[in-house]
Amino acid sequence: MSILSLKNVSKSFGALTVTDDASFDVPEGQALGIIGPNGAGKSTLFNLITGNIRSDQGNIHFQGRDVTKVSAMERCLTGIGRSFQIPQPFEKLTVFENLLVAATHGRNLSERDVRDDCADVLERTELIKRANVPAGQLSLLERKRLELSRAMATQPKLLLLDEIAGGLTEGECQALIRTIKDIHAQGVTIIWIEHVLHALTSVVERLLVLDFGKVIGLGDPDEIMASKEVQEIYLGIEV
Numbered sequence: 001m002s003i004l005s006l007k008n009v010s011k012s013f014g015a016l017t018v019t020d021d022a023s024f025d026v027p028e029g030q031a032l033g034i035i036g037p038n039g040a041g042k043s044t045l046f047n048l049i050t051g052n053i054r055s056d057q058g059n060i061h062f063q064g065r066d067v068t069k070v071s072a073m074e075r076c077l078t079g080i081g082r083s084f085q086i087p088q089p090f091e092k093l094t095v096f097e098n099l100l101v102a103a104t105h106g107r108n109l110s111e112r113d114v115r116d117d118c119a120d121v122l123e124r125t126e127l128i129k130r131a132n133v134p135a136g137q138l139s140l141l142e143r144k145r146l147e148l149s150r151a152m153a154t155q156p157k158l159l160l161l162d163e164i165a166g167g168l169t170e171g172e173c174q175a176l177i178r179t180i181k182d183i184h185a186q187g188v189t190i191i192w193i194e195h196v197l198h199a200l201t202s203v204v205e206r207l208l209v210l211d212f213g214k215v216i217g218l219g220d221p222d223e224i225m226a227s228k229e230v231q232e233i234y235l236g237i238e239v
């Protein structure tokens with residue numbers, strides 16, 4: 001069964017069409033990677049799925065329900081969580097306090113009701129030892145982990161990751177991949193936008209390619225990466 005389904009979704013900013021008739025399904029429990037050149041419309045696609053922006057045309061179904069006109073807040077409450085390309089935690093709040101904010105708002109519950117779950121999330125994302133440290137004092141990898149934790153604190157069924165591996169060393173990247181694999185193994189469906197291709201392809205089962213807002217490829221990661229179109233358009237290699 002598909003957890004997410006987009007049908008003929010389009011979005012323009014003025015004369016610029018940023019999402020062009022996008023249609024695809026994400027089966028429950030799958031990890032889907034999204035690649036494409038800068039400005040291809042990847043983050044915009046996330047904003048359409050989360051409800052941060054509305055589509056001009058088309059429909060979005062989540063768990064069988066048409067959420068096209070549903071607010072971002074309600075989509076979050078029903079299980080769509082995301083991390084942002086540029087982490088913006090509350091720098092002066094501790095890691096744990098940052099999670100409490102995400103969990104209480106993202107689940108519409110009191111702090112008392114979410115405390116244990118927040119501690120569980122920090123265990124899984126390996127940040128529990130830093131729970132009482134202000135977010136502003138974290139290393140880059142820890143900030144990435146906090147961004148992931150804030151998304152997980154909303155208890156998503158569908159987790160959207162926006163370029164979470166950028167800027168990390170290879171060792172840090174591998175550590176983050178292990179955590180993402182662990183989250184995926186718990187049954188969370190993942191859609192991951194990433195320019196660090198080896199990180200992405202080590203996790204996802206399918207790859208979607210966007211170019212000028214159009215879905216130009218969707219399928220097995222190895223086949224997609226080897227395709228002439230992707231090599232030319234995405235990697236800039238003439239084959």
Ligand SMILES: Nc1ncnc2c1ncn2[C@@H]1O[C@H](COP(=O)(O)OP(=O)(O)OP(=O)(O)O)[C@@H](O)[C@H]1O
Pocket residue numbers: 013018036037038039040041042043044045
């Ligand atoms: N709110 C907006 N108003 C006007 N133009 C926008 C808006 N949001 C995005 N755009 C434009 O839409 C295009 C796609 O942007 P988007 O951020 O979705 O691309 P992207 O594939 O995520 O790029 P990157 O890989 O660089 O993050 C860009 O040309 C961008 O300038």
